[in-house]
Amino acid sequence: MKRLTALAAALWMSLPAAPVQAGPVVVELFTSQGCSSCPPADAILHKLAKRDDVLPLALHVDYWDYIGWKDQFADPAHTQRQKGYAAAGGRNMIYTPQMIVMGQDSIVGADAIAVMDTVEKHRAAEPPVQISLQRSGENLTISLQPVPGRAKGPYRVHLVRFAPLKQVEITRGELAGRRLGYANVVEEWRHLGEWKATEDYSLTLPLKGSRPTAVLVQQPGHGPIVAAAKAD
16 A cells, blocks of 8 residues: 555656646745755655646755754755744744645655645645736846735745755765755745735846746745745
Protein backbone atom coordinates (compact mmCIF):
# COMPACT_ATOMS: atom_id res chain seq x y z
CA MET A 1 0.00 0.00 0.00
CA LYS A 2 2.82 2.41 0.84
CA ARG A 3 4.40 1.75 -2.58
CA LEU A 4 1.09 2.44 -4.31
CA THR A 5 0.46 5.70 -2.47
CA ALA A 6 4.00 6.86 -3.13
CA LEU A 7 3.51 6.10 -6.83
CA ALA A 8 0.23 8.03 -6.82
CA ALA A 9 1.97 11.02 -5.29
CA ALA A 10 4.74 10.89 -7.88
CA LEU A 11 2.21 10.73 -10.71
CA TRP A 12 0.25 13.66 -9.26
CA MET A 13 3.40 15.77 -9.07
CA SER A 14 4.08 15.18 -12.77
CA LEU A 15 0.57 15.74 -14.13
CA PRO A 16 -0.23 19.05 -15.86
CA ALA A 17 -2.32 21.31 -13.66
CA ALA A 18 -6.02 21.68 -14.35
CA PRO A 19 -7.05 25.23 -15.22
CA VAL A 20 -8.32 27.15 -12.20
CA GLN A 21 -9.57 30.68 -11.62
CA ALA A 22 -7.80 31.16 -8.31
CA GLY A 23 -4.17 32.15 -8.01
CA PRO A 24 -1.42 29.68 -7.18
CA VAL A 25 -1.32 27.74 -3.93
CA VAL A 26 1.58 29.09 -1.87
CA VAL A 27 3.85 26.43 -0.36
CA GLU A 28 6.63 27.73 1.89
CA LEU A 29 9.39 25.23 2.61
CA PHE A 30 11.63 25.96 5.58
CA THR A 31 14.83 24.11 4.78
CA SER A 32 18.57 24.17 5.36
CA GLN A 33 21.74 22.95 3.68
CA GLY A 34 22.83 21.72 7.11
CA CYS A 35 19.78 19.44 7.50
CA SER A 36 20.26 15.81 6.46
CA SER A 37 16.47 15.24 6.36
CA CYS A 38 15.82 18.10 3.94
CA PRO A 39 16.86 16.80 0.47
CA PRO A 40 13.61 14.78 -0.04
CA ALA A 41 11.57 17.89 0.73
CA ASP A 42 13.79 19.98 -1.54
CA ALA A 43 13.10 17.43 -4.30
CA ILE A 44 9.34 17.81 -3.80
CA LEU A 45 9.73 21.56 -4.15
CA HIS A 46 11.49 21.05 -7.51
CA LYS A 47 8.45 19.09 -8.73
CA LEU A 48 6.00 21.67 -7.43
CA ALA A 49 7.96 24.40 -9.23
CA LYS A 50 6.94 22.83 -12.54
CA ARG A 51 3.25 23.44 -11.84
CA ASP A 52 1.50 26.67 -12.80
CA ASP A 53 -1.06 26.35 -10.01
CA VAL A 54 1.48 26.17 -7.18
CA LEU A 55 3.91 28.82 -5.94
CA PRO A 56 6.61 26.94 -4.01
CA LEU A 57 9.10 29.05 -2.09
CA ALA A 58 12.28 27.83 -0.38
CA LEU A 59 13.05 29.82 2.76
CA HIS A 60 16.45 28.75 4.05
CA VAL A 61 16.87 29.11 7.81
CA ASP A 62 20.04 29.73 9.78
CA TYR A 63 19.62 27.69 12.97
CA TRP A 64 21.50 24.63 11.68
CA ASP A 65 24.61 26.61 10.73
CA TYR A 66 26.32 25.73 14.01
CA ILE A 67 26.73 22.03 13.16
CA GLY A 68 29.47 22.62 10.61
CA TRP A 69 28.05 24.19 7.45
CA LYS A 70 26.74 27.71 7.00
CA ASP A 71 23.76 27.70 4.65
CA GLN A 72 24.67 30.10 1.84
CA PHE A 73 21.03 31.05 1.23
CA ALA A 74 19.92 31.38 4.85
CA ASP A 75 18.35 34.56 6.17
CA PRO A 76 17.50 35.19 9.86
CA ALA A 77 14.24 36.75 8.63
CA HIS A 78 13.19 33.33 7.32
CA THR A 79 13.76 31.83 10.76
CA GLN A 80 11.66 34.62 12.27
CA ARG A 81 8.87 33.97 9.77
CA GLN A 82 8.86 30.29 10.70
CA LYS A 83 8.75 31.20 14.39
CA GLY A 84 5.83 33.50 13.67
CA TYR A 85 3.90 30.65 12.08
CA ALA A 86 4.68 28.43 15.08
CA ALA A 87 3.38 31.04 17.51
CA ALA A 88 0.25 31.62 15.42
CA GLY A 89 -0.42 27.87 15.32
CA GLY A 90 0.20 27.31 19.02
CA ARG A 91 3.36 25.28 18.37
CA ASN A 92 6.35 25.62 20.69
CA MET A 93 9.02 24.37 18.31
CA ILE A 94 10.29 24.78 14.77
CA TYR A 95 11.99 22.20 12.59
CA THR A 96 13.19 21.42 9.09
CA PRO A 97 11.94 20.41 6.65
CA GLN A 98 8.58 22.04 7.28
CA MET A 99 6.06 23.20 4.70
CA ILE A 100 3.39 25.80 5.41
CA VAL A 101 0.61 25.82 2.81
CA MET A 102 -1.26 29.10 2.27
CA GLY A 103 -0.08 30.29 5.68
CA GLN A 104 -2.39 27.77 7.33
CA ASP A 105 -1.43 24.10 7.20
CA SER A 106 1.82 22.75 8.64
CA ILE A 107 3.23 19.61 7.02
CA VAL A 108 6.41 17.59 7.38
CA GLY A 109 8.15 18.72 4.21
CA ALA A 110 9.12 15.28 2.97
CA ASP A 111 5.58 13.85 3.17
CA ALA A 112 4.56 13.89 -0.50
CA ILE A 113 1.10 12.45 0.18
CA ALA A 114 0.27 15.13 2.75
CA VAL A 115 1.58 17.82 0.40
CA MET A 116 -0.60 16.48 -2.44
CA ASP A 117 -3.74 16.39 -0.29
CA THR A 118 -3.22 19.83 1.20
CA VAL A 119 -2.48 21.55 -2.10
CA GLU A 120 -5.58 19.97 -3.62
CA LYS A 121 -7.70 21.25 -0.76
CA HIS A 122 -6.52 24.81 -1.30
CA ARG A 123 -6.82 24.66 -5.09
CA ALA A 124 -10.58 24.45 -4.68
CA ALA A 125 -10.81 27.59 -2.53
CA GLU A 126 -12.17 30.83 -3.98
CA PRO A 127 -9.96 33.77 -3.01
CA PRO A 128 -11.56 36.84 -1.40
CA VAL A 129 -9.14 39.08 -3.28
CA GLN A 130 -8.26 39.36 -6.97
CA ILE A 131 -4.66 40.26 -7.86
CA SER A 132 -3.41 41.71 -11.15
CA LEU A 133 0.30 42.25 -11.80
CA GLN A 134 1.69 44.17 -14.77
CA ARG A 135 5.38 44.58 -15.53
CA SER A 136 6.48 47.48 -17.72
CA GLY A 137 10.20 47.91 -18.12
CA GLU A 138 11.66 48.09 -14.64
CA ASN A 139 8.33 48.81 -12.95
CA LEU A 140 5.68 46.55 -11.47
CA THR A 141 2.08 47.66 -11.00
CA ILE A 142 0.09 45.76 -8.39
CA SER A 143 -3.70 45.99 -8.47
CA LEU A 144 -5.90 44.42 -5.79
CA GLN A 145 -9.66 44.16 -5.79
CA PRO A 146 -11.72 42.92 -2.83
CA VAL A 147 -14.44 40.40 -3.63
CA PRO A 148 -17.66 41.92 -2.22
CA GLY A 149 -18.92 40.04 0.80
CA ARG A 150 -15.80 37.88 1.02
CA ALA A 151 -12.83 40.16 1.67
CA LYS A 152 -12.28 40.61 5.41
CA GLY A 153 -9.35 42.98 5.86
CA PRO A 154 -7.02 44.25 7.00
CA TYR A 155 -4.39 42.37 5.02
CA ARG A 156 -0.65 42.66 4.60
CA VAL A 157 0.75 42.85 1.08
CA HIS A 158 4.09 41.13 0.51
CA LEU A 159 6.45 41.13 -2.47
CA VAL A 160 8.71 38.09 -2.90
CA ARG A 161 11.58 37.64 -5.35
CA PHE A 162 13.28 34.30 -5.84
CA ALA A 163 15.86 32.44 -7.89
CA PRO A 164 14.39 29.51 -9.89
CA LEU A 165 17.47 27.35 -9.31
CA LYS A 166 20.60 27.66 -7.20
CA GLN A 167 23.26 24.99 -6.73
CA VAL A 168 25.89 24.54 -4.08
CA GLU A 169 28.74 22.18 -3.23
CA ILE A 170 28.48 21.26 0.43
CA THR A 171 31.88 20.48 1.96
CA ARG A 172 31.07 20.20 5.67
CA GLY A 173 28.25 19.14 7.95
CA GLU A 174 25.74 16.31 7.57
CA LEU A 175 25.51 16.67 3.76
CA ALA A 176 29.25 17.02 3.14
CA GLY A 177 30.37 15.87 -0.31
CA ARG A 178 27.04 16.46 -2.04
CA ARG A 179 26.17 18.94 -4.79
CA LEU A 180 22.58 20.00 -4.33
CA GLY A 181 20.19 22.13 -6.35
CA TYR A 182 17.47 24.21 -4.73
CA ALA A 183 14.33 25.47 -6.46
CA ASN A 184 12.70 28.88 -5.99
CA VAL A 185 15.16 30.16 -3.40
CA VAL A 186 13.75 33.29 -1.76
CA GLU A 187 16.22 36.16 -2.03
CA GLU A 188 14.02 39.09 -1.12
CA TRP A 189 10.86 39.46 0.97
CA ARG A 190 9.32 42.90 1.32
CA HIS A 191 6.30 44.01 3.32
CA LEU A 192 4.66 46.59 1.06
CA GLY A 193 2.01 47.80 3.46
CA GLU A 194 -1.39 47.23 5.01
CA TRP A 195 -4.64 47.12 3.04
CA LYS A 196 -8.08 47.37 4.61
CA ALA A 197 -9.74 45.75 1.56
CA THR A 198 -12.58 48.26 1.63
CA GLU A 199 -11.65 49.59 -1.82
CA ASP A 200 -9.37 48.82 -4.74
CA TYR A 201 -5.63 49.09 -4.18
CA SER A 202 -2.96 50.00 -6.71
CA LEU A 203 0.78 50.48 -6.33
CA THR A 204 3.60 50.90 -8.85
CA LEU A 205 7.14 50.25 -7.68
CA PRO A 206 10.57 49.86 -9.29
CA LEU A 207 11.57 46.28 -10.01
CA LYS A 208 15.04 45.81 -11.41
CA GLY A 209 16.34 42.61 -12.91
CA SER A 210 14.61 39.54 -14.29
CA ARG A 211 14.18 37.45 -11.15
CA PRO A 212 10.71 35.91 -10.78
CA THR A 213 8.42 37.94 -8.57
CA ALA A 214 5.24 37.18 -6.65
CA VAL A 215 2.79 39.14 -4.54
CA LEU A 216 1.05 37.62 -1.52
CA VAL A 217 -1.91 38.96 0.42
CA GLN A 218 -1.95 37.65 3.97
CA GLN A 219 -3.85 38.22 7.18
CA PRO A 220 -1.71 39.93 9.83
CA GLY A 221 0.00 37.95 12.55
CA HIS A 222 1.14 35.14 10.24
CA GLY A 223 -2.44 34.32 9.37
CA PRO A 224 -3.78 32.70 6.22
CA ILE A 225 -2.54 33.77 2.80
CA VAL A 226 -5.77 34.67 1.03
CA ALA A 227 -4.41 35.34 -2.47
CA ALA A 228 -1.22 35.20 -4.50
CA ALA A 229 -0.03 35.93 -8.01
CA LYS A 230 3.18 35.61 -10.02
CA ALA A 231 4.36 38.41 -12.28
CA ASP A 232 4.68 37.62 -15.99
